[in-house]
Amino acid sequence: MDARFVLAWSLLILGFCGLFPYTVSAQLKQNYYANVCPNVETIVRDAVGKKVKQTSVAVAATIRLFFHDCFVQSTGSNKAEKDHPDNLSLAGDGFDTVIKAKAAVDAVPSCKNKVSCADILAMATRDVITLSGGPSYAVELGRMDGVSSNATSVEGKLPKPFFNLDQLNTMFAANGLSQTDMVALSAAHTVGFSHCGQFANRLYNFSRQNPVDATLDKNYAAQLQSQCPKNVDPTIVVTMDPISPNTFDKAYFKNLQQGKGLFSLDQVLFTDTRSRPTVNNWAVSTSAFETAFVSAITKLGRVGVKTGKNGNIRRDCSAFN
The missing domain is CATH 1.10.420.10 (Peroxidase, domain 2)
Structure with a gap:
């Protein structure tokens, strides 16, 4: 999953997941999956709704995760972005929200391995915001999942709690x-x-x-x-x-x-x-x-995204393909 610019305040609560130069991809668009998984937003919304009913913690956890977008678990001797000390407090319910939504999407044969974890997270974030009383909005889609994640990319990239x-x-x-x-x-x-x-x-x-x-x-x-x-x-x-x-x-x-x-x-x-x-x-x-x-x-969701050949669609959101 791509690691985008992270919101200043949530960095202090949950850590940091990487910083990429400001880029806007013209490939992101609404209804990106209309031809391959036309009901994806409904599927994700239903899965997110079930998770939020289980625990209200999922709301803030999912929002923070979207701002961080550092879903990769470390493998072998590598330490991923989420394993950086500043990221160790990322709430597990945010990850679980995406995992459950991904499973629901992939349970539909025509959708299996067609929708990225990054896009599922973007949709889930909109849904938890709406479910907790915030606005609903159209989500631009078309992100690919990242193929690398390193804890070293985190250092020096987050604002401090005393920033002016x-x-x-x-x-x-x-x-x-x-x-x-x-x-x-x-x-x-x-x-x-x-x-x-x-x-x-x-x-x-x-x-x-x-x-x-x-x-x-x-x-x-x-x-x-x-x-x-x-x-x-x-x-x-x-x-x-x-x-x-x-x-x-x-x-x-x-x-x-x-x-x-x-x-x-x-x-x-x-x-x-x-x-x-x-x-x-x-x-x-x-x-x-x-x-x-x-x-x-919406602007945040365009920052540093990977599209096309710059990434892939993960079969498992917690690991590289």
Whole structure:
């Protein structure tokens, strides 16, 4: 599966899966499988729906996996991208969502080995977003699965939790994504969880003058301290959105207005006057946010994809052919 540009915020939760130069493939298109597997989107949607009913964790896990797209397991002495230390917390339910959807697709004789794991993941991501209350949108398809995955490609490619707006914009712009795209995609933090170790510095060691980050709402900081006491196991999890953690909605932006962004790179979207108007707009307008999000995730899905002879269609999403 191809390893595309990864969203800044999800990198901090789940790791990083590789960075490719910004490319847009004209070969991606809607209804790509119309002639070989015309019902593929229905098949995937049904499989994803069953998985989400089994566990709501699949929603955030699948979204994060799409942003990472590092499905390869290591084989032999090779360490794949997902085996990099920054990727070790990738939730297994995201992988399982794709595995189950792939099995459902391949169970249809005309579809067997005709649909890539990368495309199944793209469709599954749209479906979990819709199932959790977010927008539905047409998915461009035609990706091939990658033929290599190395942990060494991860190093130095992810943003840090303390990144400021300039650093975020630089990283996203390098992959053809604007500040507006970055802010919209950051709303993935409206679902899912993080580990205490990823943000504990904001609660206890932010600076010499202010041990607690002053941009954090005081009550929210106290809540996080109760969930993540000093010296607690850093892998203890906390929901990203304290208001509606299982719903894909604009609450993320309302949280930022109230000083309830879990990471510094979340909260900076409101504290920096250049991105604050966008946050304020989307905090009140669901339609404006959803329109921007659909545009941004569609652009994200075009970054670094493999098409044609640059990849293949995996028989098993967890291994090379």
